[in-house]
Amino acid sequence: MRPTIARVALPVPLDKEFEYTIPSHLFPVVGVRVWVPFGPKKLLGVITALTHQSEYDINKLKPLNSVLDFEPIWPEKLYKLIYWSSRFYQHPLGDTLNGAMPGALRKGKPAQKQAQKSWTITHQGRDQLMQGFGRAVQQAKVMHALQDGSLSHNELLNLEIPSSVLKTLEQKQWITSSEVVEINNQWQEVRVNAQDKRELNHEQMLAVVTVNHVEGYECALLDGVTGSGKTEVYLQLIEAIVNQGKQALVLVPEIGLTPQTINRFKRRFNVPIATIHSALNDTERLNAWLEAKNKECGIVIGTRSALLTPFADLGIIIVDEEHDSSYKQQDSLRYHARDMAIMRAHSEAIPIVLGSATPSLETLNNALCGKYLHLKLTERAGGALPAKNSVIDVKGLYLESGLSAPLIAQMRKHLQQGNQVMLFLNRRGFSPAMMCHECGWIAECHRCDAYYTFHQGSSEMRCHHCGSQKPVVHQCQSCGSTHLVTVGVGTEQLETHLDDLFPEFKTIRIDRDNTRRKGSLEAALQSIRNGEYQILIGTQMLAKGHHFPDVTLVALLDVDSSLYSSDFRASEKLAQLFIQVAGRAGRASKPGHVVLQTHHPEHSLLQALLHKGYPEFAHNALLERKVAQLPPYASLSLFRAESNHSQLAEDFLRQVRQTLETHPLFDQQCWVLGPTPAPMAKRAGKSRWQLILQCQLRSTMQKLLMSAKPVIEMLPNAKKVRWNIDVEPQDLS
Numbered sequence: 001m002r003p004t005i006a007r008v009a010l011p012v013p014l015d016k017e018f019e020y021t022i023p024s025h026l027f028p029v030v031g032v033r034v035w036v037p038f039g040p041k042k043l044l045g046v047i048t049a050l051t052h053q054s055e056y057d058i059n060k061l062k063p064l065n066s067v068l069d070f071e072p073i074w075p076e077k078l079y080k081l082i083y084w085s086s087r088f089y090q091h092p093l094g095d096t097l098n099g100a101m102p103g104a105l106r107k108g109k110p111a112q113k114q115a116q117k118s119w120t121i122t123h124q125g126r127d128q129l130m131q132g133f134g135r136a137v138q139q140a141k142v143m144h145a146l147q148d149g150s151l152s153h154n155e156l157l158n159l160e161i162p163s164s165v166l167k168t169l170e171q172k173q174w175i176t177s178s179e180v181v182e183i184n185n186q187w188q189e190v191r192v193n194a195q196d197k198r199e200l201n202h203e204q205m206l207a208v209v210t211v212n213h214v215e216g217y218e219c220a221l222l223d224g225v226t227g228s229g230k231t232e233v234y235l236q237l238i239e240a241i242v243n244q245g246k247q248a249l250v251l252v253p254e255i256g257l258t259p260q261t262i263n264r265f266k267r268r269f270n271v272p273i274a275t276i277h278s279a280l281n282d283t284e285r286l287n288a289w290l291e292a293k294n295k296e297c298g299i300v301i302g303t304r305s306a307l308l309t310p311f312a313d314l315g316i317i318i319v320d321e322e323h324d325s326s327y328k329q330q331d332s333l334r335y336h337a338r339d340m341a342i343m344r345a346h347s348e349a350i351p352i353v354l355g356s357a358t359p360s361l362e363t364l365n366n367a368l369c370g371k372y373l374h375l376k377l378t379e380r381a382g383g384a385l386p387a388k389n390s391v392i393d394v395k396g397l398y399l400e401s402g403l404s405a406p407l408i409a410q411m412r413k414h415l416q417q418g419n420q421v422m423l424f425l426n427r428r429g430f431s432p433a434m435m436c437h438e439c440g441w442i443a444e445c446h447r448c449d450a451y452y453t454f455h456q457g458s459s460e461m462r463c464h465h466c467g468s469q470k471p472v473v474h475q476c477q478s479c480g481s482t483h484l485v486t487v488g489v490g491t492e493q494l495e496t497h498l499d500d501l502f503p504e505f506k507t508i509r510i511d512r513d514n515t516r517r518k519g520s521l522e523a524a525l526q527s528i529r530n531g532e533y534q535i536l537i538g539t540q541m542l543a544k545g546h547h548f549p550d551v552t553l554v555a556l557l558d559v560d561s562s563l564y565s566s567d568f569r570a571s572e573k574l575a576q577l578f579i580q581v582a583g584r585a586g587r588a589s590k591p592g593h594v595v596l597q598t599h600h601p602e603h604s605l606l607q608a609l610l611h612k613g614y615p616e617f618a619h620n621a622l623l624e625r626k627v628a629q630l631p632p633y634a635s636l637s638l639f640r641a642e643s644n645h646s647q648l649a650e651d652f653l654r655q656v657r658q659t660l661e662t663h664p665l666f667d668q669q670c671w672v673l674g675p676t677p678a679p680m681a682k683r684a685g686k687s688r689w690q691l692i693l694q695c696q697l698r699s700t701m702q703k704l705l706m707s708a709k710p711v712i713e714m715l716p717n718a719k720k721v722r723w724n725i726d727v728e729p730q731d732l733s
Helices: 076-088 094-101 123-133 137-147 153-157 164-172 202-212 230-243 257-270 281-292 304-307 337-348 361-368 403-416 491-501 520-527 571-582 604-628 648-661 698-713
Strands: 005-009 020-021 033-036 041-051 116-121 175-180 218-224 247-250 273-277 299-302 314-320 351-356 375-376 388-393 419-425 431-438 453-455 460-462 470-472 484-487 507-510 536-537 550-558 595-599 637-644 670-683 686-695 722-725
Touching: 005 033, 005 094, 020 403, 033 153, 041 094, 076 094, 076 337, 076 388, 094 431, 116 123, 116 137, 116 153, 116 304, 123 137, 123 453, 137 175, 137 637, 164 175, 202 218, 202 230, 202 375, 202 403, 218 230, 218 361, 230 247, 230 257, 230 314, 230 351, 247 304, 247 337, 273 281, 273 698, 299 304, 304 388, 314 337, 361 375, 361 595, 361 604, 375 388, 388 604, 403 419, 403 550, 403 595, 431 453, 491 507, 491 536, 507 520, 536 595, 550 571, 571 595, 637 648, 637 670, 648 686, 648 698, 670 698, 698 722
Parallel strands: 218 351, 218 375, 247 299, 247 314, 273 299, 314 351, 388 595, 419 536, 419 550, 507 536, 550 595
Antiparallel strands: 005 020, 005 041, 033 041, 116 175, 431 484, 453 460, 460 470, 637 686, 637 722, 670 686
């Protein structure tokens, strides 16, 4: 008998599904998209079940408007994983399914490849190439890019070519455009370029052989020092997979790492490679998604959202820099891509490799306990020597824009030898605060518990927490004095000072402020590798995974603020950052030197890192975590609440605490901490409070949350405040 009722998950903030009748002319299946009436609106949802029975009066149910797909959007195993993530991370199913789709599918577009604009050079254009373009540099750039074949519109935009230039060239009839739908499901017979392969050392070979002999699911930690050739191990593991006709998924933490990763993969493999990350437009993202689903591509490289891409025949998952906090989503479905990747590998019965020079303590503990394979790479590839470490105690020293005299001397020495120098300062802008020299007043954001950051380039003050900005003030708002001074050093100020200090050397700054334009980061990284710049200034964007063979000196200018923090993960993050930044030095045949400026050279964390490395630090940190019953020896869930009225948020969390502590599943291995004001008690005008649930067993925490959440949603203040649950949070702020 044909089902008459469809249960539909809708993108609304409610933990429930909605029932609709199925018109006789529609034949839906579970997992397809449908348009349905919802109040006065029409919403796109996903069918989760088909049935004959309803708890409501069938005559009062509304019918489905239309069915958009003939088959489910996701394969069954991936659909089950998305369903599991909704339950585990305590997020509504409809919103979870909606977020797992590419934007084009969320808007109701058909699940088929979309046409993309492609540009080709004309006969007149080829004639013009012979004559040259005079001072029209951008036009010449386009024409030379197209002389070897057509390129998509977005590939040209990635070269930082304005659309107006393309329009001008089209009007001159030198180039022409066409709408192209590319379908490529024929992989080449020779799938690997053997000439690009590098010889493996003994440890790399052991890692490759070990994973290649795995049958079914296995999780392996590739624990390799920076520069030890982890990427080469990934490439050779994937080689075995694509030669079997299977697909591979490679996750990287940030978009900035994808260009160099993609280029290296394209040099090695003759199979189609797709990329998925937030910088793609809706058409590009949908096409990449479908290429993986239809086996038109062999390898997908992407950031955390690429994890939920459907594959026709997935053979391996690689998670590069697995420790990186970028893998944790901080809004909506607060999932951790590394943990979900492990779950996906388990459900698909395939191996997964987690790679890092500084593994997270959770991953390292699983490897030490034997839950994961522990593969170590202790030697730098190509015979590169480990970088030399040294500390500059800046107590009592005069600092020029954050630089001490001994560091400036070291920089001059390395620069004069024809090498590059990298300075790491994780603080954007010119200065983190503006202060009155007369009375001490500091320009504060009126919406947050934070100071305005002064940006000299744009002549404005910005709050890096809520995004508010205002023109630079020239008069103290407390005493009226015009004697305002900048306090602290940001990357902008450092760049300005270095231009004066080393006029004979070129400086480049890489941070979020000057890499916003599409393709700008890739262009900047390429110019560094080409040796166009000698001094590199960067925030965390520059610390991860980049290979600069001519960088021989790396300096960390200010880590003192990270040594003393209320977040129990702060020391782990600092240790990882230190090792990652230090790993940028001396990656080729040149010896590297890492310099650390600090007021606290005697700090135990710094001493352990400098003299014994990350393994010793991790060993001590795990012992401390065990005593304190913190992750990985316990599981945490963070309840956040915010409101215009501080008392409302506090009262709501007190009610949550009472609900949890009186619940039958709450036992002696569970603790509730708080409520307390958040470390930043006010952000974007809202008062913020938080409460932590700590359970020794993850299973206990899950059962407790699943059972208690419906009760919490019924609390008197639940609808008066904005609140969420962050399961296994990475950031307690």
